[in-house]
Amino acid sequence: MENTKILLLDDREENLISLKAILNRGDIEIYATTSPNEALRIVWENDIAVALVDVQMPGMDGFEFAETLLSNPKTKEILIVFVTAISKETTYAVKGLKTGAIDYLYKPLDPYITNAKVDSLIRLARSQKEIRDKNKLLENYATIILNSPDIIATVEPETGNVISINPSVETILGLAPSSLLGVTILDLLVDPVNSSLREVLVKRSYMGGDTIVVEDQFYGRLRQPVWLELRIMYKNRLLFVNLHDVEKRKAHEKALIYAQSQAEKARKVKEAFLANMSHEIRTPLNGIIGLGNILAATELDESQKDLISMLRQSSGSLLNILNDILDISKIDEGKFSIIPTSTDLRLLGKGIIDLMKFKAEEKKLNLQLVVADSVPESVKADGMRINQILLNLVGNALKFTQAGNVFLKIERLSEVSAGHKIKFSVEDTGIGMSEEHLSNIFSEYGQASENTSHQYGGTGLGLTISQKLVRLMASELEVNSKLNEGSQFFFTLVVQDANERVGDAKPPVSFQDLPPFEGKKVLVAEDNPINALLLRKYLKTWLLDATMVMNGREAVDAMKEQSYDLIILDTRMPEMDGFETARYARNQLHIKTPILSLSATVLPEEIDQAIQAGMNDTLSKPFEPEKLHTKIDFLLSRGAANI
Known part of the structure; x- marks a missing residue:
């Protein structure tokens, strides 16, 4: 069935x-x-x-x-x-x-x-x-026809003449039924020559036995056009035609088309906003992180090292907020995936505590990690997203706690057929929430009360993105809270044992310790002076002969004068952006030199646009110098691009 x-x-x-x-x-x-x-x-x-x-x-x-x-x-x-x-x-x-x-x-x-x-x-x-x-098999429609709100008529197939028609024709079209007997139904149409009904009659398509549905405009009262839906059925050598007023539906369809058009415009506006916002924030953020890297490579005393560490932590927090906004957009559009990998939950929890301990020490709070002995050593889970969720929860707990404790707890509730049921929770002794405020905390840009953001700061995005991420992992972020007593945020995940152990994370390598590329020429087009300074510093340290220009037009002029082993293009520049420059290099100058795109957006549309324009690889700002070095090494090893 x-x-x-x-x-x-x-x-x-x-x-x-x-x-x-x-x-x-x-x-x-x-x-x-x-x-x-x-x-x-x-x-x-x-x-x-x-x-x-x-x-x-x-x-x-x-x-x-x-x-x-x-x-x-x-x-x-x-x-x-x-x-x-x-x-x-x-x-x-x-x-x-x-x-x-x-x-x-x-x-x-x-x-x-x-x-x-x-x-x-x-x-x-x-x-x-x-x-x-x-x-549908019944042949006698007399009672139904007389009482039907639709126009129901019998029509002679060969001539199209009206044999009978019910009183509804007067209600819908303002015509007396008796005046239509013997009249060709096509004479009632606004455009009988190009009508769907005429095509049915001429082609005799009703002979197949199926009910045929078409729409046509008829003249109504005061010769005003009225859209009618015609349901045509052939029985006993006659056409039975049901004509239904679809003016309301047509209006709804028009409204729907308009709404879809507006939604598409809104989507494009949103994409443009996200791209611009990403560019405008990531560009200076790349400068901040890059300058921190350069300073970290200099001779520093312990106090200065702490300041650099806090600078990196602050820039990392800003990057997390930006990524939260982009993640919400990707989740809402169905472009976000959960990718399970081997994850050490103890190591993950320790990393969060280490990252947030400075904030806890500032407020003299007791921040502790509590992991039950029964928690498996290594599991299959999306560790990056779990880390993102728990960082948000611990950060909120520290923000809204003035005295006492913040606990990050990881415990194994039970063993299930699919693996282990693990509970993650963050508990604090902070300001808590009343029942009426709990319902608003997971809404986008929402907070427990209106004065929360004024008193404690924050965007209201952390819990929203956390809830969306938890739901993508087939769970639910829940909360228990009492006003002035504290809060507990928790969720459970079912995870499997991982086959391999998780190794210790490699410490970041200073850009000064990365191997050089002596004798290679690189053309760099970057309009932001700070980012240009950083690139010049990195490339000089790696013994690359770098030609620096401010925009795509200058890059094209430089390409005409000499050849390079690698070209690095910022995507957004005045006069001629990176996409135009790459297309010109490939199509007009027929240059096959590898091109690396530097972009201050992580939107997949712009990454695809870069590849379509002829670039070989992309790197999103802010970036670590080690990642830039890896990209350069890969592209230089390829030599001429296969285009």
Whole structure:
């Protein structure tokens, strides 16, 4: 038996996830969306039997959505159940039933009740479908025709003359039924020559026996065009034509097309903003980190070394905030992946404590790592993302704790068939939160209260990205908190044992200790003076003969004068950017020298654009000099590019 198609409509993604989990079964096919307009498209294109619809939604609420479905013959048979957190007062129930719903489900949803009601609705939907299929075989439509809100007519196939037509033609088109008898139905069309109906009559495509559906514009009252949907069926040498007013649907389709156009514009604006923001922040940040690297390579006393360490920590925190913003965007667009690798959870926890201990010491807080003995030595997990989550949680705990303790705990709850169930938690003795504020803390750019950001600072992004990352790992970030007593944030992951041990991380290598590339010529186009200074310093240390220019135009002039072993181009420069420069070098100058793109954005679109322009590799700012050295070594070893 064919699976029953069910629509889930709720403006909150987490509610859709919950419903899909409850209804995860083999005999149904689920379509889920947070957009009422998208839901209208889904019901139009798919044979939806049951719709579970949230009542309270922005733009078009559940009642309006139900009325829209009910107003269209193609969708009015859909069984609608409202899913709501509104009280069970009679007024709401009556309103829902009047707009077309047949039942209610109340949040929080009970899985057993939900499945039982869905079972009942599926049986009802299948029964109704059987009845509708049988009704198509009936030949006597007299009573239905007279009472139908649609125009229903019988038409002579060869001539197109109207043999009979019901009273609805007067309501919809303002024409008396008696005046149309013997009139060719094509004479009622706005454009009979190019009409879909004319094509059906001429090609006799109705002879296949299927119901044919077309749309055409008819003249209505005062000669105003009216869009009608025609359902044409051939029976007993006659055409039975059902004409339904689809002006509302056409308006919705137009609104949907406009909304899609606006959404696409908004997406492009968002991409442009993220690219510009990434560039404008990463460019000076690369200078800060690079200058820190250069200073670290000089003779320093212990106090100065501590200052450099704090400089690196601060720039790293700024980079984390920027990455959080970009990560949220990538998760929302479905461009983010969890990549499990061999991970030492003890080493991971120790690294977090070591990184945050300066902040704890500043506030005289006791920051401790507690790892249970039962935690496996090495597991398969996305250590980078777990580290990102726990850094956010520990950073928040330190921020909102004025005295006492902050504990990072990792414990093994149980052994399961898929591996180990590990609990990660961060506990503090800080300001805590009241019940009313807990609901807002995971929302984007949201914080517990309005004055939190003024008193303690922060963007409100940390918990948002943490929750999204935890959900990508099939878990949920939860919180227990009491005002003025502290908070506990925790989540659990199921992980497998790793086959190999995790080695100790290699300490970063100073750029001065990296091997040289003596005798090689490099052309560098970089408009930012600080980044140009850093590149000149790195390249000179590695014995590279570097020609420095300020933009792509100067780079092209330099390429015309002499040849180079490597070309390094910043992507965003005045007069001629890196993409244009690379294309010109490849297509006009026919240069095959390897080209490395330096970009202050990590968006995949710009990386792809660089490769398409003819560059061989990319490096995103801010970068460590060791990574730049690796890229240069690889490209120089390739010699001429294979283009």
